[in-house]
Amino acid sequence: MNKIINKIKHLMGTPVMIRPIADTNNYQINQSGFSGNSLSDQNILIVTNIVDGYEKIKDIFKNENCYLSILYCDNDTLNDEMIKKSSAGLLGSYTHIINLVVSDNTNMQLKAQITVINDPVRCVYQWLQVESGYLIEKTSYATICTAYYYNDTIFDIEKNSQNGGISSLIKGLGGVLSNHGIIENGLISSSKVPFEEMLHTTIYLSGKYGQIMAGEVLHMELRR
Numbered sequence: 001m002n003k004i005i006n007k008i009k010h011l012m013g014t015p016v017m018i019r020p021i022a023d024t025n026n027y028q029i030n031q032s033g034f035s036g037n038s039l040s041d042q043n044i045l046i047v048t049n050i051v052d053g054y055e056k057i058k059d060i061f062k063n064e065n066c067y068l069s070i071l072y073c074d075n076d077t078l079n080d081e082m083i084k085k086s087s088a089g090l091l092g093s094y095t096h097i098i099n100l101v102v103s104d105n106t107n108m109q110l111k112a113q114i115t116v117i118n119d120p121v122r123c124v125y126q127w128l129q130v131e132s133g134y135l136i137e138k139t140s141y142a143t144i145c146t147a148y149y150y151n152d153t154i155f156d157i158e159k160n161s162q163n164g165g166i167s168s169l170i171k172g173l174g175g176v177l178s179n180h181g182i183i184e185n186g187l188i189s190s191s192k193v194p195f196e197e198m199l200h201t202t203i204y205l206s207g208k209y210g211q212i213m214a215g216e217v218l219h220m221e222l223r224r
Helices: 002-012 054-064 080-086 120-138 157-178 195-206 208-213
Strands: 043-048 067-072 096-102 142-150 182-190 217-220
Touching: 043 054, 054 067, 054 195, 067 080, 080 120, 096 120, 096 195, 120 142, 120 157, 120 182, 142 157, 142 195, 142 208, 157 182, 157 217, 182 195, 182 208, 195 208, 195 217
Parallel strands: 043 067, 043 096, 096 142, 142 182, 182 217
Antiparallel strands: none
16 A cells, blocks of 8 residues: 555655745735835845935835835945944844845936946855845844846847856855845846836845745846
């Protein structure tokens, strides 16, 4: 009988084990937000090369009922002191960090000034190093989501390489950081995708249900 049962199990296929969601809290329903209300009352830091237009970003986050700080950085000089200084006035440390890197402002739907980062792969790598060190020291559970919003109006081998490099960084660090209680994921988004939709997705990835995407990267494109 056991042999028959084992044979049936074999024919049915191998079970797939899914990593559990680390945040087991039940939250009140918030149909206006994108995080399942799991970012409510949380301290969130956005690190970005966007120079201005922060009111638009804050407006997108207002329904999450979180405490949002935005830190401008246009190169790989981000350090622990800059993060700590940006949290002045907050109660407690950051538990969620979002890296928002915009490749350039050509044909961008985002009406804001940016500073072009010449080597975004190196920059993101350095940011992730500093941010993970900060979070490991401060909290037992946190998230990092990296979003790369790129201009795809022309095919460019270098841009394609940058997309692949950033994606590989996120995937490579995901498994390592999960051992420290940090859920790390990201997305690579075409500039043809509305900026609001891209940012809504980073909110989802930073929330409770985005944890199933630990170590994974979403690719967003707009197809007609």
